């Protein structure tokens with residue numbers, strides 16, 4: 001039996017401006033060591049669901065459990081610490097800090113959980129060389145291509161060795177060649193102690209996940225799992 005890392009329980013989300021529930025009674029368990037893709041048309045609630053899992057947004061009703069611990073969405077500072085140490089997030093538009101270099105963007109993320117600059121620098125350099133972008137370390141985000149910026153964002157997402165990686169249309173702003181490379185890196189971040197959840201419009205990439213989830217009319221449906229050898 002695989003171990004549940006995230007449990008979503010009777011989650012509803014309604015934005016005050018909308019009359020309808022964007023998410024409607026979502027129940028799902030994510031297992032550690034697995035990858036999940038979330039598909040669905042634009043506006044179907046993929047980002048909303050990821051933002052609730054990352055505690056950036058809160059459900060209107062229902063609960064999220066991480067490692068069996070119920071999230072209290074009012075405890076912002078505790079949730080900020082949990083997010084920094086346990087969750088790595090990758091966005092479509094990279095969300096790098098523009099006034100900091102590639103190196104500093106990763107370093108700052110590391111320092112947010114442990115104030116050890118020597119260790120943080122070492123880890124950052126290791127990350128940068130892993131994704132073969134060490135030569136861009138002193139470049140600012142504006143000096144990076146989309147593919148390079150997303151590599152930096154991946155480094156930032158994994159520098160704290162999080163248990164959870166969330167990616168929201170990580171290749172939505174990239175060309176085909178870069179998209180393939182980024183997905184290769186992203187899928188490689190998965191390990192037996194980690195869950196990877198990504199939203200995408202691209203069916204080819206969606207099918208590379210162990211499980212494919214679909215949001216239809218606010219409901220989460222598990223569609224075909226990847227056919228796996230074993």
Ligand SMILES: Nc1ncnc2c1ncn2[C@@H]1O[C@H](COP(=O)(O)OP(=O)(O)O)[C@@H](O)[C@H]1O
Pocket residue numbers: 015016017018022040041042043044045046047048049
């Ligand atoms: N902050 C917000 N305020 C009001 N409505 C929102 C907000 N964020 C998202 N929505 C609405 O929720 C729905 C789902 O949006 P979203 O989760 O971004 O979809 P997706 O990521 O699948 O494209 C859309 O109808 C969108 O307009």
Ligand SMILES: [Mg+2]
Pocket residue numbers: 046047048168169
């Ligand atoms: Mg979205």
